[in-house]
Amino acid sequence: SQQGEEDPQALSIQEGENATMNCSYKTSINNLQWYRQNSGRGLVHLILIRSNEREKHSGRLRVTLDTSKKSSSLLITASRAADTASYFCATENEGTALIFGKGTTLSVSS
């Protein structure tokens, strides 16, 4: 069954703007991961945040996790045209399969 649900489904911004995507999930988790998928390609791991962490940074990416609200957000700062892709959150619980959300399609125009 689907665990993560990203919001919004689609996001269009201009280069230089920030992009924020949200993910909500249903059950308790050990960690939450964000992946990027460029059109016609496989998924690429961006960042993993553990259930005991609240915020994590990687370059222009900032991920937050609120386990009380069962939600996470991915912020991409100073976006570039190359950031155009679909972004997925994935949750893992007690060694079961990674469960992916439906994704947010981000379009960055120059």
Next chain:
Amino acid sequence: DTAVSQTPKYLVTQMGNDKSIKCEQNLGHDTMYWYKQDSKKFLKIMFSYNNKELIINETVPNRFSPKSPDKAHLNLHINSLELGDSAVYFCASSQEGLVNEQFFGPGTRLTVL
């Protein structure tokens, strides 16, 4: 130096045929996976193997049979293909199970006519 590779990249076939998709990883990982991504981009786990042993087998028709000859390879064989099998199939691998990041192959786009 491709980390996770899949062949073929595209597969077009008729209903009722049997086909295989191959996957290889050169990362030395001990866990490999097959995912199916539908036309709405929804990605769902199908199988997971750890050191050649099946550890996850989601609700998938038994027409789908994974085979892992060694821990670097996980092939997917599909019998009696149906229209609904049309999708993109991704192979992935990770080290030490699911806690770590997964590395995905480029995908195989299967079209059943």
